Amino acid sequence: MDERTTLRQKALWWIAGAAVLIYALFPVAWIVSLSFKSAADLGNRQFLPADAVLDNYEMILVGDAQTLFLSALRNSIGIAVIATFLAVLLSTFCAYAIARLEFPGKKVILTTALAVAIFPVISIVTPLFNLWRHIGLYDTWPGVIIPYLSLTLPISIWTLSAFFRQIPWELEQAAQVDGATTWQAFRRVIVPLATPGVFTTAIISFFIAWNDFVYGISLTSTEAARPVPAALAFFTGASQFEDPAGAIAAAAVIVTIPVVVLVLLFQRRIVSGLTQGAVKG
Amino acid sequence: MSITETSRPGTAGSAPAPRRMSERARAERRLGWWLAAPAFVVMLLVTAYPIAQAVYESLFKYRLTDPDAREFTWLTNYWVILTDGVWWRAVGVTVLITAITVAVEAVLGFALALVMHRALRVLRPLLRTAILIPYAIITVVSAFAWLYAFDINTGFATSWLSWVPGITEDTNVFGSFGSAVAVIILSEIWKTTPFISLLLLAGLAQIPNDLLEAAKVDGATWWQRLYKVTIPNMKAAIMVALLFRTLDAFRIFDNVFIMTQGAQGTEVVSFLAYRQTISRLEIGLGSAVSVLLFLSVVLISVAYIKLFRINLASARGEA
Known part of the structure; x- marks a missing residue:
């Protein structure tokens, strides 16, 4: 197809491509622009700042909102990384078993994962809120990490079992014929082959944990465990009458940077991970 | 489940091939369960248990600010x-x-x-x-x-x-x-x-x-x-x-x-x-x-x- 496109078709594709680019990036460009507005500019109702300043970044990184934002950033990074690590660890074993071993109950596990994935998270916030208060997990890291597994585990299991099905397992059998045990074959032969899939799963899982708002806002109450999305909802201006929009925009830009970096570096893998886990095996 | 089966020398000669197969299959099944179980149990713990708890608590008139007035009120x-x-x-x-x-x-x-x-x-x-x-x-x-x-x-x-x-x-x-x-x-x-x-x-x-x-x-x-x-x-x-x-x-x-x-x-x-x-x-x-x-x-x-x-x-x- 590509070889025989005419100039006119080519131009149309570039226009369609430009439309997609504008669609995807315009709101991001707006929040970036907003983050560079000075307090006086916030109300100018223009897309661009009259004068780009770093006031908002100063406020959240070294100024008044510093404790609020930096502790939330620390919580977000710590909680999302740990929740991702746990989900990937558990689902790697689980997906290996599903893709490779013969045992009854595979279908039950995949169906459970699907059921958990479509589960309305707010439904378990009420009981967890009550339970966590009783056993002292309310407003702690583990108190957020544990429910995050309900978000990250199901998709990890689906994505990884899809990846693992494509691994040439004859290599493992060859290793076993050569005298390796199942476990050795797994560790020496399969782990290196499986690493890209595991890595992709980790990225997708991290996005989900990084994105969470429901648990973050319901199961925390202070800077001890509140992640960034929840903390943004509690931002206030320097005074009661000042609009927190600038500070929120600056914080929003900072938490979007890791996401953009991951997308830029691994777009191909993320796309294949998302589509494999959901559509085909 | 208890598996006491071991390959005794006396029986090994009679039907070695199926016995070995089934034992391998059983070991594989066990390994499968062991590998899959943690993820499965965690998924159930973080969703099934809370939703069961929610079903139970939904049958009470229960306000956190007034826990003593908690009362079972059916539906x-x-x-x-x-x-x-x-x-x-x-x-x-x-x-x-x-x-x-x-x-x-x-x-x-x-x-x-x-x-x-x-x-x-x-x-x-x-x-x-x-x-x-x-x-x-x-x-x-x-x-x-x-x-x-x-x-x-x-x-x-x-x-x-x-x-x-x-x-x-x-x-x-x-x-x-x-x-x-x-x-x-x-x-x-x-x-x-x-x-x-x-x-x-x-x-x-x-x-x-x-x-x-x-x-x-x-x-x-x-x-x-x-x-x-x-x-x-x-x-x-x-x-x-x-x-x-x-x-x-x-x-x-x-x-x-x-x-x-x-x-x-x-x-x-x-x-x-x-x-x-x-x-x-x-x-x-x-x-x-x-x-x-x-x-x-x-x-x-x-x-x-x-x-x-x-x-x-x-x-x-x-x-």
Whole structure:
């Protein structure tokens, strides 16, 4: 197809491509622009700042909102990384078993994962809120990490079992014929082959944990465990009458940077991970 | 289960091959269970247990600020909710948002998938990268971007859109139900269409090119090829994408929380559950709302699977 496109078709594709680019990036460009507005500019109702300043970044990184934002950033990074690590660890074993071993109950596990994935998270916030208060997990890291597994585990299991099905397992059998045990074959032969899939799963899982708002806002109450999305909802201006929009925009830009970096570096893998886990095996 | 079977020398000679096979199979089965069990148990612990707890607590009149007055009241909470206009209004708003976002996203997502599928080779990685940004961005961040774009104090959108009848620069978008819901829906569409389009893109990629070429040779127009060849051949992918998005949209929370906090009648079911529990500390009522939301999601899934005969396993190529 590509070889025989005419100039006119080519131009149309570039226009369609430009439309997609504008669609995807315009709101991001707006929040970036907003983050560079000075307090006086916030109300100018223009897309661009009259004068780009770093006031908002100063406020959240070294100024008044510093404790609020930096502790939330620390919580977000710590909680999302740990929740991702746990989900990937558990689902790697689980997906290996599903893709490779013969045992009854595979279908039950995949169906459970699907059921958990479509589960309305707010439904378990009420009981967890009550339970966590009783056993002292309310407003702690583990108190957020544990429910995050309900978000990250199901998709990890689906994505990884899809990846693992494509691994040439004859290599493992060859290793076993050569005298390796199942476990050795797994560790020496399969782990290196499986690493890209595991890595992709980790990225997708991290996005989900990084994105969470429901648990973050319901199961925390202070800077001890509140992640960034929840903390943004509690931002206030320097005074009661000042609009927190600038500070929120600056914080929003900072938490979007890791996401953009991951997308830029691994777009191909993320796309294949998302589509494999959901559509085909 | 106890496995005391060992290969004794006396019996080894009689039927060695099947014995060894079955023992290997048994070991494999055991290993499978051991590897899969932790993930399975954790999934159950973090969802099945809390929802059971919610079902139990929904049967009590129980307010956290007054724990001594806790009282078993059977299904009273459900009766209170189901006879209250607040619940039905929240359901109505949720269904409205779900229906519009899913319908628009199906069309827009398909168009995006077609563009990505057929775009010039140089453009493809660029488009894929761009489309992943809304998918991966934090929902709350997207909600703030759309909120501030339309906000009466900080926004530029109303003055840009002032050519639309009924909109002036000073329109208070979040001051009335219709416009507030419209912006909530817009931000939801922006954020989640990429996901649907990636799923559809995977479906498109599975259609054999010969089929389309053959239809072209037979003189089918572009539309005919789309309707008669492309769409029927990716029905499974379309249905799975729609099911996932419907359930996701029905659980909408972040956008509503950030943009309106349920004001102007924009309260959705998830927000109602949150408000009962976290703001009003009505554990009993909040649990009942949670259980009802859970049942709604189950109902939607069953309806989709029965109505459209989706076989999720076959859609993944497992059957």
